[in-house]
Amino acid sequence: MTQPVSTPGDSFRRWDIRVLDPATAIRQPAQAAPEVTAYRGNVLLITATDQAVADAVIAAVDEIIAQLGVRRSGPAPFDVDGESRERDGRNLEHERRARLLRAAAQNGIPLVFPYFLEPAAEGPTQPVDAWTVLQAIRSRGDEVLDRAVGLDHLMVSAAITGNPFVAGNPFVAGNPFVAGNPFVAGNPFVAGNPFVAGNPFVAGNGATGTYGVAGLGGHGPVSVVLPAPRPRKVGRRPGVVVMDTGVGGHPWFSAPNEKVQRQLWLADGTVLGTDVSKQTAIDTDPESAGAVVDPMTGTLGSHAGHGTFIAGLLRQTCPEAQITVLRIMGADGVVAEDVLTTELTALALHQRQNPGRTDALVLSLGYYAETAADQDYTAGLHVLLADLAAVGVTTFAAAGNDATDRRSYPAAFAVQPPFGTVGACGVVSVAAVNPDGTVAMFSNDGSWVTAQAPGANVVSTAPITTQGGLAAAGSVLDERDRVRSTIDPDNYAGGFATWSGTSFAAPVLAGRFLAALTDLAGKDDAANRAAIVQTLQR
Amino acid sequence: MSTQDAGTALAVAAALRETLQRMECDFDGPSWLAAQTTGTEPTTTSRPAPRSPAPAAPTFTSGIRISPLPGRAGIPDPWTVLTELRAHPDPDVARSVGLNHVLSTAEQVGGNPFAIGHGRVGLDSYGVPGSGGRGPLTFVGPPPQGGLEGKRPRVVLLDTAVGEHPWFAAAPPTARFSMSDGRVVGDQIHPYPREDGAPTADPIPDPMLGTLGTHTGHGTFISGLLRQACPDVQIVALPVMGADGMVPEHMLIRALDLVLAKQLDCPGWADAVVMSLGYYNENPDDVAYSSGLKALLVRLGRTGVVVFAAAGNDATDRPSYPAAFAVDPEFAEPGILPVVSVAALNPDGTSAAFSNNGPWVTAAAPGVNLLSIAPTALDGSGRPQVAVQDRASIDLDSFRGGFAAWSGTSFAAPVLAGRYLRALADVRFPDQAQLRRAVLEPLLRRKPLPANGSTVPR
Numbered sequence: 001m002t003q004p005v006s007t008p009g010d011s012f013r014r015w016d017i018r019v020l021d022p023a024t025a026i027r028q029p030a031q032a033a034p035e036v037t038a039y040r041g042n043v044l045l046i047t048a049t050d051q052a053v054a055d056a057v058i059a060a061v062d063e064i065i066a067q068l069g070v071r072r073s074g075p076a077p078f079d080v081d082g083e084s085r086e087r088d089g090r091n092l093e094h095e096r097r098a099r100l101l102r103a104a105a106q107n108g109i110p111l112v113f114p115y116f117l118e119p120a121a122e123g124p125t126q127p128v129d130a131w132t133v134l135q136a137i138r139s140r141g142d143e144v145l146d147r148a149v150g151l152d153h154l155m156v157s158a159a160i161t162g163n164p165f166v167a168g169n170p171f172v173a174g175n176p177f178v179a180g181n182p183f184v185a186g187n188p189f190v191a192g193n194p195f196v197a198g199n200p201f202v203a204g205n206g207a208t209g210t211y212g213v214a215g216l217g218g219h220g221p222v223s224v225v226l227p228a229p230r231p232r233k234v235g236r237r238p239g240v241v242v243m244d245t246g247v248g249g250h251p252w253f254s255a256p257n258e259k260v261q262r263q264l265w266l267a268d269g270t271v272l273g274t275d276v277s278k279q280t281a282i283d284t285d286p287e288s289a290g291a292v293v294d295p296m297t298g299t300l301g302s303h304a305g306h307g308t309f310i311a312g313l314l315r316q317t318c319p320e321a322q323i324t325v326l327r328i329m330g331a332d333g334v335v336a337e338d339v340l341t342t343e344l345t346a347l348a349l350h351q352r353q354n355p356g357r358t359d360a361l362v363l364s365l366g367y368y369a370e371t372a373a374d375q376d377y378t379a380g381l382h383v384l385l386a387d388l389a390a391v392g393v394t395t396f397a398a399a400g401n402d403a404t405d406r407r408s409y410p411a412a413f414a415v416q417p418p419f420g421t422v423g424a425c426g427v428v429s430v431a432a433v434n435p436d437g438t439v440a441m442f443s444n445d446g447s448w449v450t451a452q453a454p455g456a457n458v459v460s461t462a463p464i465t466t467q468g469g470l471a472a473a474g475s476v477l478d479e480r481d482r483v484r485s486t487i488d489p490d491n492y493a494g495g496f497a498t499w500s501g502t503s504f505a506a507p508v509l510a511g512r513f514l515a516a517l518t519d520l521a522g523k524d525d526a527a528n529r530a531a532i533v534q535t536l537q538r
Numbered sequence: 539m540s541t542q543d544a545g546t547a548l549a550v551a552a553a554l555r556e557t558l559q560r561m562e563c564d565f566d567g568p569s570w571l572a573a574q575t576t577g578t579e580p581t582t583t584s585r586p587a588p589r590s591p592a593p594a595a596p597t598f599t600s601g602i603r604i605s606p607l608p609g610r611a612g613i614p615d616p617w618t619v620l621t622e623l624r625a626h627p628d629p630d631v632a633r634s635v636g637l638n639h640v641l642s643t644a645e646q647v648g649g650n651p652f653a654i655g656h657g658r659v660g661l662d663s664y665g666v667p668g669s670g671g672r673g674p675l676t677f678v679g680p681p682p683q684g685g686l687e688g689k690r691p692r693v694v695l696l697d698t699a700v701g702e703h704p705w706f707a708a709a710p711p712t713a714r715f716s717m718s719d720g721r722v723v724g725d726q727i728h729p730y731p732r733e734d735g736a737p738t739a740d741p742i743p744d745p746m747l748g749t750l751g752t753h754t755g756h757g758t759f760i761s762g763l764l765r766q767a768c769p770d771v772q773i774v775a776l777p778v779m780g781a782d783g784m785v786p787e788h789m790l791i792r793a794l795d796l797v798l799a800k801q802l803d804c805p806g807w808a809d810a811v812v813m814s815l816g817y818y819n820e821n822p823d824d825v826a827y828s829s830g831l832k833a834l835l836v837r838l839g840r841t842g843v844v845v846f847a848a849a850g851n852d853a854t855d856r857p858s859y860p861a862a863f864a865v866d867p868e869f870a871e872p873g874i875l876p877v878v879s880v881a882a883l884n885p886d887g888t889s890a891a892f893s894n895n896g897p898w899v900t901a902a903a904p905g906v907n908l909l910s911i912a913p914t915a916l917d918g919s920g921r922p923q924v925a926v927q928d929r930a931s932i933d934l935d936s937f938r939g940g941f942a943a944w945s946g947t948s949f950a951a952p953v954l955a956g957r958y959l960r961a962l963a964d965v966r967f968p969d970q971a972q973l974r975r976a977v978l979e980p981l982l983r984r985k986p987l988p989a990n991g992s993t994v995p996r
Contacts, residue, residue, distance in 0.1 A: 211931065211932070216667065216931070216932050216934070217931075217932055220907075221884075221885035221886065221907065222675070222885060222907045222908070222909055222943055223883075223884075223885045223904040223905070223906055223907055223908040223909065224766075224908070224909045225763060225766045225767050225904055225908065225909075225953050225956070226679065226682060226766045226909075227682065227766075227769070229679055229680060230683070313678060316677075316678050316679035316680070317678050317679070319680075434674075434676075434922075434930060434931075434932050434933070434939075435674035435675060435676045435932065435933075435936070435937075435938075435939035435941065436674065436917075436933055436936040436937075436938040436939050437938065437939065438922075438925075438928055438929065438930045438933075439928055439929045439930070440929070440930075440931075440932075441922075441924055441925075441929050441930055441931040443929075445929070454676040454678055454939075455676075456676060456932055457673075457674065457675050457676050457932060458675075458676040458677075458678065459675050459676065459677050459909050459941075472884075472888075472891075474891055475888075475891075478889065478895060482888070482889055482984070483888040483889065484888065484889040484890075484891055484893075484895070485884065485888050485889070485890075485891055486664065486669070486884075486890075486891045487664075487669055487670060487884055487885065487906060487907060488884070488886055488888070489669075491885075491886040492885075492886075493885075493886040493887060494884075494885035494886050494887065494904075496885065496909070498675060498943070508678050511678070
């Protein structure tokens with residue numbers, strides 16, 4: 001559904017997004033003002049080592065929020081046989097997650113799950129705010145509880161979005177944090193502020209804004225006459241999983257060329273990522289039927305084609321790799337942390353059921369945490385990536401595109417224990433470089449960014465079905481009724497595009513890692529993997 | 539002047555001298571013509587004299603430099619001379635002289651005075667990076683890998699000199715080749731006037747501004763496209779063109795003469811010639827008159843060479859030569875391979891707005907915002923919009939990463955040539971013109987656009 005231009009759009013509504021405003025956010029006495037971040041208003045994210053701890057945390061939170069006029073909504077997180085048998089979407093989602101959590105508990109995988117909040121009052125009342133609830137929990141001074149409960153952050157994909165409709169987009173024009181804020185409006189270097197830079201609906205600003213323009217790095221069609229990259233014959237093909245917008249139709253990914261997998265299954269039939277065989281999933285596919293997010297103007301989603309582009313970069317850098325692109329985000333490039341942690345749980349199970357199947361994970365997304373001492377409060381994502389590292393999965397995470405040194409997660413885990421130690425290879429954070437090798441102006445950087453790779457005006461694959469409402473500047477029919485025109489700026493029928501972002505630097509580095517792994521021809525033990533990662537770092 | 543036999547050449551020389559003397563001037567003939575007047579036969583083996591445009595091949599085609607008689611200043615416009623000669627009573631003489639056209643290349647972004655700044659809607663947009671103009675790209679894939687065993691296809695590229703690039707580190711395109719008698723030829727082909735034989739090619743033609751030539755990297759870009767469309771291709775690149783994209787017709791003919799000589803000397807040596815350049819003739823009779831160029835291409839066509847010529851970028855149906863020879867009946871004769879004139883297609887498969895078109899355009903291929911290679915040394919004086927320490931926005935005229943986007947029928951021609959060469963290799967290089975034609979024919983048909991208005995490349 002398309003929202004009228006005067007109201008916030010789909011993703012705000014879909015996720016009940018709140019933006020933490022440092023000036024007005026409630027806080028503990030003597031606590032510093034938090035940083036800006038975006039989170040789900042009615043969800044907390046809970047992390048526990050096992051089910052006993054999880055039950056204790058749930059009980060403690062139940063008790064605390066009762067005093068705030070708030071209560072837990074929906075079935076208990078681990079309850080698969082609850083009395084509620086309604087087959088609505090939320091319950092299906094709940095049951096899938098509960099089954100995954102139970103399996104995770106049996107396998108010693110950390111338990112990370114959302115805790116849904118709703119007002120306890122019967123009459124009219126203010127909506128719940130997870131930040132307020134979280135402050136009440138933290139005021140108890142219980143360290144275990146502090147670490148176990150956090151916000152459910154909104155993660156934003158790290159592509160530069162050259163969206164020409166930005167000016168008329170309510171997220172920008174109608175958003176007082178942007179339009180009316182002198183710190184933003186008058187300042188070309190607003191990067192680092194997720195009101196603007198972390199918001200996929202705002203295509204960079206000032207110094208970094210040039211990258212939104214086609215030819216300067218922006219998204220646009222390009223002609224490629226290369227044959228599809230051909231794999232060499234190798235003993236074991238390395239596996240890579242991308243969690244992104246999915247993958248669309250392209251000759252590189254259909255016979256006679258190697259397919260890109262769109263789904264993985266656990267032994268019990270559970271699908272990893274969105275079940276792309278479902279009709280609702282087909283209708284909203286950012287790589288196909290759902291690419292146009294605004295049918296009235298034909299506007300392409302800012303991240304339509306994102307996953308296909310990443311798949312093409314992996315194919316180019318390691319033609320031998322088995323590529324799987326799971327769909328976890330929509331064409332707006334926004335995904336909630338709990339959705340990601342649930343899929344990471346599923347991947348951890350998959351890796352245990354298929355040892356050695358996946359060598360690399362590409363996460364071209366991230367969020368900025370609300371407090372400096374953030375690593376304590378980003379436990380869920382952290383422990384799940386650590387668990388994956390322990391079973392042989394190296395994560396390549398985009399550093400982010402906001403020209404800031406503010407830490408973006410999961411990339412910044414690269415320098416935090418257990419990943420930061422020499423020789424460990426769990427998480428690599430990747431900055432983007434320009435065609436001539438200089439660091440791209442938009443790229444995040446800092447001590448927490450451990451690697452860099454090409455990520456500006458990169459050429460890769462686009463779904464051949466992607467076609468937006470923009471028209472060529474001029475177009476006529478010739479004497480044989482063939483179309484003669486200037487370039488249609490958002491028609492990707494030719495199958496190739498240019499684009500920029502650390503989103504694309506991450507898979508390039510992942511592909512180089514996989515290619516090096518392939519060259520080891522079986523001698524790919526942990527020490528050798530760590531050595532490869534070492535050479536790929538700055 | 540252009541003749542097929544020595545006798546006519548002598549008649550033309552006599553008529554030319556007689557005409558010019560009435561105008562108080564004379565001409566510097568090519569050495570072989572001077573040799574004719576002293577009774578020596580021209581041969582393909584005689585080494586051309588320095589600074590003298592002379593054919594090394596068995597055609598009698600050359601530029602003629604008109605010079606004033608001693609004590610006189612100035613010369614008549616060659617057009618005036620030509621007009622007189624075309625009224626000559628001997629039709630062979632009238633037919634054997636023509637203007638020495640300046641050919642310009644067919645790509646956008648400056649260079650072509652017919653194309654840029656004409657204010658026609660949409661066309662100038664192709665000069666902007668991102669809308670088709672030359673600009674740097676990032677490409678992370680491997681170099682195209684060939685796998686042919688035995689004979690590999692060979693193409694002669696008449697364009698700017700090819701620069702250095704990792705894709706060609708192992709086997710760079712060559713600008714020289716040897717004849718069976720041991721002579722090494724190719725050095726006489728150069729884009730700039732020069733006195734001492736030393737190469738003068740300079741990628742920065744305007745050192746005081748440091749701007750890149752409008753056509754700097756043109757030949758390298760084309761070589762990359764040939765390699766992409768046919769990874770096994772061997773490229774012979776004769777640098778007839780300067781960084782300004784201009785080619786005098788006599789230099790083009792001199793290069794084609796060499797190719798023809800080699801092809802006669804060593805049958806089956808080359809399979810295709812790519813010419814991303816063209817001129818508009820001065821009157822419709824020009825084909826009947828001019829054409830040294832045409833005669834050469836016909837003879838090349840007999841030796842198994844297909845010529846791929848850019849249709850031009852001026853959104854006109856006025857025939858551009860050599861492309862328009864594609865529909866000349868002489869090339870339709872059995873035993874002669876054709877000239878193919880190539881229009882450019884947009885990324886989505888529609889025709890590029892700038893592309894020439896008309897009954898004389900016989901094929902189309904991708905030619906807009908193409909990915910290909912640029913010399914890694916190429917870095918103009920333009921700077922990134924923003925830069926601080928080692929961080930910068932994109933530097934639009936730095937090609938140190940080695941990859942670029944560009945547009946033009948200049949680039950559609952080599953894409954089609956590469957596809958032809960690959961198909962030719964697939965059927966193991968048949969000798970008969972008829973069989974080669976059968977390989978070419980399917981490439982000349984444009985794929986119909988599917989319902990969504992586009993074609994999908996394989």
